[in-house]
Amino acid sequence: MELPYAEPYKIKMVETINRSTKEQRLKWIKKAHYNLFNLSSDKVFIDLLTDSGTGAMSDKQWAEMMIGDESYAGSLSFKKLKKTVKNITGFKYFLPTHQGRAAENVLFSTLVKEGDVVPGNSHFDTTKGHIEFRKATAIDCTIDEAFDTSVVHPFKGNIDIKKLESVFNKYPKEKIPFVILTITCNSAGGQPVSVKNTKEVSELCKKYGIPLYFDAARFSENAYFIKKREEGYADKTIKEIVKEVFSYGDGMTMSAKKDGLVNMGGFIALNNKEVFKQATVFNIMFEGFITYGGMNGRDMGALAVGLNESTEFNYLESRVEQVAYLGQKLVDYGVPVQQPFGGHAIYLDANKFVPTIPREEYRGQALAVELYVVGGIRGVEIGTVLADRDPVTRENRYPELELVRLAIPRRTYTNNHMDYIAASIKNIYDTRNEAKSGYIISDEAPIMRHFTVKFKKI
Numbered sequence: 001m002e003l004p005y006a007e008p009y010k011i012k013m014v015e016t017i018n019r020s021t022k023e024q025r026l027k028w029i030k031k032a033h034y035n036l037f038n039l040s041s042d043k044v045f046i047d048l049l050t051d052s053g054t055g056a057m058s059d060k061q062w063a064e065m066m067i068g069d070e071s072y073a074g075s076l077s078f079k080k081l082k083k084t085v086k087n088i089t090g091f092k093y094f095l096p097t098h099q100g101r102a103a104e105n106v107l108f109s110t111l112v113k114e115g116d117v118v119p120g121n122s123h124f125d126t127t128k129g130h131i132e133f134r135k136a137t138a139i140d141c142t143i144d145e146a147f148d149t150s151v152v153h154p155f156k157g158n159i160d161i162k163k164l165e166s167v168f169n170k171y172p173k174e175k176i177p178f179v180i181l182t183i184t185c186n187s188a189g190g191q192p193v194s195v196k197n198t199k200e201v202s203e204l205c206k207k208y209g210i211p212l213y214f215d216a217a218r219f220s221e222n223a224y225f226i227k228k229r230e231e232g233y234a235d236k237t238i239k240e241i242v243k244e245v246f247s248y249g250d251g252m253t254m255s256a257k258k259d260g261l262v263n264m265g266g267f268i269a270l271n272n273k274e275v276f277k278q279a280t281v282f283n284i285m286f287e288g289f290i291t292y293g294g295m296n297g298r299d300m301g302a303l304a305v306g307l308n309e310s311t312e313f314n315y316l317e318s319r320v321e322q323v324a325y326l327g328q329k330l331v332d333y334g335v336p337v338q339q340p341f342g343g344h345a346i347y348l349d350a351n352k353f354v355p356t357i358p359r360e361e362y363r364g365q366a367l368a369v370e371l372y373v374v375g376g377i378r379g380v381e382i383g384t385v386l387a388d389r390d391p392v393t394r395e396n397r398y399p400e401l402e403l404v405r406l407a408i409p410r411r412t413y414t415n416n417h418m419d420y421i422a423a424s425i426k427n428i429y430d431t432r433n434e435a436k437s438g439y440i441i442s443d444e445a446p447i448m449r450h451f452t453v454k455f456k457k458i
Contacts, residue, residue, distance in 0.1 A: 005321070008314040009411060012059065018042050025373050033454035034369050034439055036378050045376030046417055048406040051344045052217075053099075053257035053264055055410030058309060061261065061302040068298025073289055077297035077304075081267075084304040088239065088311060089216075089246045091269035093276035095283045098294030099266040100217055100255025101126040102287055107213070107253055107268050109282040110275060111177040112136050119167045120180035120215075121159045122146065122187035125386055127180060127215060129448045132391055139167055146188040147400040149338045149349040154229040156340075157185030157222075158197040161204060168208045179205055182215040183222035183245070187382060189403065190218070190323075190342020192225035195233065195245060202248035211272070214252040219245070220259040221343030224316040238311045251275070258344065261306030261410060265295050319343075323408050325415055329422035335429050338403065350383060350402040353429065354436060359384060361438025361458060364402040367428070369439075371404065375424030379406045386450045 020028075020043065032038035036049060047054065069076040082094045097103040108130045112118065116136040123131070123138045131138045141163040145153040159181065168176065181201060185191045205212045223241040226233050233241055246252065250272060256265035268283075270276045280290050287294040295303075309315055320343050327341035336352035350364040357363040364383035371377050380386075383402035390397055406421065439455040 007318050009318070017045055019045060020376055022373060025376060029369055029372055033442070034365070034457060035453055035455060036368060036372060036380065037451055039378060044378045046413065046421060047378050048408065048421070049378045049380050051258060051407040051409050052255060053262070054412065055261055056412050057261060057263070057302060057306070060309070061305045064301035064305050065298040068296060068301045070297040073291055075291050075297045075300065077300040078291040081300040081304045084307050085267060085269055088242060088307055089252065089269050090243050091246065091251060091271055093270040093273065095268045095276070095279060095290060096293035096295050096300060097266040097268065097283065097287050099257060099264060100253060101130070102294060103253035103255070103266045103268045104130045105286055106279050106282045107251075108134060110278045113177070116175050116177050117167065117171050118177065118180055119164055121157055121182055121185050121193065123180060124182060124186045124215065125448055125450065127182070133447060141167065142185065142188055146185070146191060149189070149336060149347070149352070149401065152339050154225070154340065155194040155197060156191035157183065157188055157193040159193070159201050161200050164201065165204060168204070168210065173209055176210050178211040178213045178250070180213050180215055181249070184218045184225070184343050186218070189338035189347040190345045192222045192229075192343065194230050195226055195241070196230070198245055198248050211250040212248065214246065214249050216252040217255040217258040218344055220310040220316060221320060223311070224313070224320050225343060227313070238313055238316060242311055256303050256306070259310045260303045261310050262299060262303045265299050265303045267293070319410055322415065322418065326406070326408070326418040326422060329418065330425060333422065333426040333429065335425055345405045345407040347382065348404040348406070348425070350404055353432060356433070356436050357438040359398055359402065360396070361440070362455070363438055364404055365455065366436065366438040368404045370428055371424065374428055375420070377406075377421055377424055379404050381450065385453060388447065388449055
């Protein structure tokens with residue numbers, strides 16, 4: 001008899017989560033103006049809003065917290081983290097920041113100017129926000145397969161080389177500060193990018209003299225998919241794959257709250273000394289001195305351990321396969337989800353899930369709210385609300401996909417929780433043909449509105 005799969009860890013501490021009734025949740029979400037970000041955590045049963053900073057740290061990471069060096073300058077914890085980042089990524093220069101969007105802020109302050117264009121694969125919200133805040137334009141060059149949730153393609157995060165070259169031919173070189181390659185590609189459903197595509201993008205960038213940077217929040221999960229799906233990589237270690245992928249780029253930003261396995265932190269890693277020197281000025285202005293950059297010494301130590309743990313196959317197999325477990329349960333129930341399943345989340349296809357709700361009534365948001373009301377589960381809309389308004393016309397931008405993301409925190413929930421989530425979603429899907437109404441926006445911020453937007457139910 002073949003032995004069943006077992007998680008490569010055991011539980012050492014538990015945290016109580018609160019159950020509630022549907023009536024309570026209806027009252028709470030109305031008071032929150034139907035924005036799931038406005039709910040306090042005690043009103044959520046299973047929290048899938050994000051996998052960013054919400055995972056469980058290991059015993060070795062907690063041990064590192066006890067020996068953190070909190071020196072303002074020259075922290076030994078900084079040296080430990082810097083060495084780890086160089087060993088794993090191969091990049092020469094390193095700046096810590098308090099999280100990923102802070103790394104973007106520092107790097108984009110250095111490189112992005114008004115009128116620039118930044119091509120990439122489905123830029124995520126903060127990336128696009130930092131670009132548009134500087135009156136530049138993000139151009140999506142993702143392959144077409146990414147926008148059909150029923151198409152099974154092993155690397156839906158790939159950049160379409162023809163689309164990218166058309167951008168290079170349309171705009172002068174000085175207007176393209178860099179290409180950003182997001183691994184895995186969150187906005188496309190947590191989809192990976194292949195080594196082959198990365199190499200092709202890198203070669204095209206070199207041909208036109210344009211730098212290539214990675215948004216590397218989930219670089220370890222991306223490497224896992226490469227090992228499992230790309231020919232020639234089955235026998236390579238995760239760390240070997242990671243080193244090769246990064247060798248094709250000029251630098252990276254990292255939200256360490258994802259594949260760094262910590263609750264707070266981020267960094268920039270670079271090969272260009274001049275860019276590094278310019279970025280240090282903004283790092284000091286926005287984050288702190290260059291040997292802490294908004295992070296505690298103890299957090300830097302925990303991150304150094306986390307980066308090593310997240311680039312081990314056994315951990316990644318457990319993490320990614322739990323996401324796939326939930327995805328397969330939903331597929332078995334007939335629920336439309338982005339396939340193949342992403343590394344950190346399952347994405348519900350709201351266009352197929354609630355087709356009776358018009359897009360201008362924010363069907364993705366309506367589905368996310370319904371999931372909370374029915375099961376106490378907090379997800380997040382990845383669709384029209386997140387796509388925001390066009391900076392010029394101020395009209396809604398309607399992306400090809402209207403998704404609800406269920407981001408699974410790392411080493412946090414059990415498969416019993418996955419079963420509960422799947423059953424809650426099935427109950428909603430069974431009512432999909434009933435007449436339903438959506439929402440209108442009553443108040444919104446001028447940029448990255450989804451965090452604080454207020455809705456009224458129609």
